[in-house]
Amino acid sequence: MDFQARLAALTQLLxxxxxxxxxxxxxxxxxxxxxxxxxxxxxxxxxxxxGERQLDHGVLVGAPPPSLxxxxxxxxxxxxxxxxxxxxALTVSETQGLSAKKTHELERVLALLAxxxxxxxxxxxxxxxxxxxxxLCARTFGWTFHSIDRDGALQDKGQRWLTxxxxxxxxxxxxxxxxxxxxxxxxxxxxFSGGDRATIGLHTCGPLALTQIRKSQGAGFVLNVGCxxxxxxxxxxxxxxxxxxxxxxxxxxxxxxxxxxxRHHKTDVEFARMKQVYAWRFAFHLLSRQRxxxxxxxxxxxxxxxxxxGRFAAYARDRLERLGLEPGMTDSALEAFEVSVRAETRxxxxxxxxxxxxxxxxxxxxxxxxxxxxxxxxxxxxLLQLFDxxxxxxxxxxVASRGA
Numbered sequence: 001m002d003f004q005a006r007l008a009a010l011t012q013l014l015x016x017x018x019x020x021x022x023x024x025x026x027x028x029x030x031x032x033x034x035x036x037x038x039x040x041x042x043x044x045x046x047x048x049x050x051g052e053r054q055l056d057h058g059v060l061v062g063a064p065p066p067s068l069x070x071x072x073x074x075x076x077x078x079x080x081x082x083x084x085x086x087x088x089a090l091t092v093s094e095t096q097g098l099s100a101k102k103t104h105e106l107e108r109v110l111a112l113l114a115x116x117x118x119x120x121x122x123x124x125x126x127x128x129x130x131x132x133x134x135x136l137c138a139r140t141f142g143w144t145f146h147s148i149d150r151d152g153a154l155q156d157k158g159q160r161w162l163t164x165x166x167x168x169x170x171x172x173x174x175x176x177x178x179x180x181x182x183x184x185x186x187x188x189x190x191x192f193s194g195g196d197r198a199t200i201g202l203h204t205c206g207p208l209a210l211t212q213i214r215k216s217q218g219a220g221f222v223l224n225v226g227c228x229x230x231x232x233x234x235x236x237x238x239x240x241x242x243x244x245x246x247x248x249x250x251x252x253x254x255x256x257x258x259x260x261x262x263r264h265h266k267t268d269v270e271f272a273r274m275k276q277v278y279a280w281r282f283a284f285h286l287l288s289r290q291r292x293x294x295x296x297x298x299x300x301x302x303x304x305x306x307x308x309x310g311r312f313a314a315y316a317r318d319r320l321e322r323l324g325l326e327p328g329m330t331d332s333a334l335e336a337f338e339v340s341v342r343a344e345t346r347x348x349x350x351x352x353x354x355x356x357x358x359x360x361x362x363x364x365x366x367x368x369x370x371x372x373x374x375x376x377x378x379x380x381x382x383l384l385q386l387f388d389x390x391x392x393x394x395x396x397x398x399v400a401s402r403g404a
Contacts, residue, residue, distance in 0.1 A: 001081075003372050003381070006368055007247055010078050011247040025352055039068075041347070041351070081385050084111070084386050086108070086114075088107050104391050106136060109223070109386070120196055122146075122194065123145050124198070127208070128158075131162065135158075135161070135162055148177075151177075180208065182214065194219065195220040197221075198223070201225070203227040209224050209370070217377050219402075221401045221402070222379065222399070223399055226396075228260065230253070230259070259359055278348070282345040285297075298325075301319070312334060313338075316334050316338075374398065379401060379402060384397050
């Protein structure tokens, strides 16, 4: 793949729409709603429940505006990435204690590593936890493996697991309690350098992915799956490549948070739950704005799931009490208020469904920039879809190698 051409095309497409994806709809309401093309909103308002579900999947039904059709079609084309299809099936004993998600991920990581790492003899896993990946790689490939994590309790558990399951002939595995950080770390830095060394980071949180890349400049192989992009900071963490610096986008904290929203194909139950959560949150925002305008944007915070399933009055009272606010309204008045703003809360929902169409594209932009950085460092790079997004939504893997 020509990462530079793909990044240039995506940034050129996304830049004119920055007012839609770079700011919070809720915090900027109603001005944020006015920024959306009226024909897009009119089409969204015409959708029934099934149509809303399709829009949440990125599928347009009915007679959508040509500009929306063109945008979503081009976004889909530019965010299409190849799949790694292989699976290294694990035995029952190897999957003991693993969740379905973890098993799914490990089987695909092992299959990806096998043909690409024949020249590797040592590896380091960042945020290795109890060491499931390290243990399986040491056993499967015979590597000397170092699992790094700052949580000593997890590593103690992993060491006990290893002692019970150790088999003769397996590669060696050691646990190192440490945080992987930018800057010199004489204790662990040598583990990241050497043509026969691999560095692996699965779901490295926020800027930790970039730390791994920087420390791995002298490694023979790098595998990284990022996550928690909302913990990044722009412009510190984007762009990071020289080419990306010539094709910037106005990433804000709200835009970075949007990149984590690319949850694929919600079930009917998940979609209905999302709509209910949004309905109560949006109505509460409109209530707080009406009753307490001097406070500006009031963060409702996450409420217990049972409150979203109940009546609005119970949800609103719980949130108001948590915030130390008294609206001077009866439960009946709170219920009546929610009914009175349903048209507006639906408009908020539809704006969110439309804005979510940018989430995957923004995530891909971040990863294309990282892929180009790795190329600038001399690696041969792949950007692949590795996990089923229904199980593991952050499913994009950067694979970089200097060859044998």
